[in-house]
Amino acid sequence: MKCKRCRGKAVVQVRQHNAAFCRGCFVFFFQRQVQRAIERERMFTLDDAVLVAVSGGKDSLALWDVLIELGYRTAGVHLALGIGGYSRRSTEKTEAFACRRGVRLISVRLDEEDAAIPTLSAFTNRPACAACGTSKRHHLDRVAFEQGFSVLATGHNLDDEAARLLGNVLHWQVQHLAKQQPVLASTHERFARKVKPLFRLSEYEAAVYAFVRGIDYIIEECPNSVGATQLVYKDVLNRLEAVMPGTKLAFVNDFLRTGRAAFATDGAGLPQTCAGCGMPTFASLCSYCSLLREVESKRARFVVPAAGTAQ
Ligand code: SF4
Numbered sequence: 001m002k003c004k005r006c007r008g009k010a011v012v013q014v015r016q017h018n019a020a021f022c023r024g025c026f027v028f029f030f031q032r033q034v035q036r037a038i039e040r041e042r043m044f045t046l047d048d049a050v051l052v053a054v055s056g057g058k059d060s061l062a063l064w065d066v067l068i069e070l071g072y073r074t075a076g077v078h079l080a081l082g083i084g085g086y087s088r089r090s091t092e093k094t095e096a097f098a099c100r101r102g103v104r105l106i107s108v109r110l111d112e113e114d115a116a117i118p119t120l121s122a123f124t125n126r127p128a129c130a131a132c133g134t135s136k137r138h139h140l141d142r143v144a145f146e147q148g149f150s151v152l153a154t155g156h157n158l159d160d161e162a163a164r165l166l167g168n169v170l171h172w173q174v175q176h177l178a179k180q181q182p183v184l185a186s187t188h189e190r191f192a193r194k195v196k197p198l199f200r201l202s203e204y205e206a207a208v209y210a211f212v213r214g215i216d217y218i219i220e221e222c223p224n225s226v227g228a229t230q231l232v233y234k235d236v237l238n239r240l241e242a243v244m245p246g247t248k249l250a251f252v253n254d255f256l257r258t259g260r261a262a263f264a265t266d267g268a269g270l271p272q273t274c275a276g277c278g279m280p281t282f283a284s285l286c287s288y289c290s291l292l293r294e295v296e297s298k299r300a301r302f303v304v305p306a307a308g309t310a311q
């Protein structure tokens with residue numbers, strides 16, 4: 001097997017592109033794919049301040065590495081979610097990456113008191129991932145706004161996008177289909193533009209890139225991901241991909257090119273301001289502040305009176 005670019009010995013096979021590369025040429029290929037996605041989809045330019053959401057996993061750290069290598073102005077933001085040892089190890093990997101590269105990392109501690117995901121989930125009876133999604137969206141938007149970043153980049157890869165698309169189609173989530181795209185324009189002065197520069201690169205490619213570049217990332221999955229439907233969708237898509245290489249890429253590309261327009265809407269009108277945190281919302285409180293209020297009120301109901309104060 002020969003490298004498609006330099007004709008040397010290939011060590012990485014990229015079936016969806018019917019190509020193979022040596023280590024150096026694979027790094028070049030991966031970085032060029034990211035750069036093309038950024039330029040073609042008009043995600044951002046070298047002048048923009050880009051906030052990269054980094055979990056400590058391969059995708060987000062690979063993305064940050066590429067953006068640093070390509071010369072973009074970036075800082076990372078990491079949310080310490082309070083999911084036990086998994087979160088602690090994710091934070092360690094992220095901090096070590098930032099330290100080694102000498103880049104700015106904004107760390108948000110959510111592992112104390114009411115903001116920790118297990119607390120949010122237990123007190124509100126919501127699945128951990130639902131509470132986590134609400135919390136992550138809120139804090140990433142908030143940090144981007146407060147720290148003056150116009151662009152928020154996440155490490156969602158092709159497998160994530162294909163699995164999300166499959167889920168949205170299976171349940172005909174038309175509002176979600178309307179919003180499924182690699183660039184989400186800002187709809188409010190407090191919302192950054194959201195971009196996914198890895199949306200055409202597979203999980204496998206991101207893992208190989210991280211390995212070849214010597215990125216030390218957290219390999220274990222979040223304990224709450226066990227049994228997630230997203231993983232079932234990924235498994236189904238992987239089986240299709242094994243028989244028909246390129247299926248995932250075509251599924252996502254063709255949706256963006258020809259399908260999505262059918263679901264596009266004029267938006268949900270003008271948002272108001274959350275009474276709790278000041279971020280945009282379509283209700284008096286944003287969904288994150290509502291979660292926190294619910295935790296507070298349930299906590300208050302369960303407070304045990306101190307000895308001698310009972311009536
Ligand atoms: S698996 Fe669920 S709880 Fe864990 S990080 Fe992902 S969204 Fe959050």
Ligand SMILES: [Zn+2]
Nearest residue numbers: 003006022025
């Ligand atoms: Zn080569």
Ligand SMILES: [Zn+2]
Nearest residue numbers: 274277286289
């Ligand atoms: Zn709020």
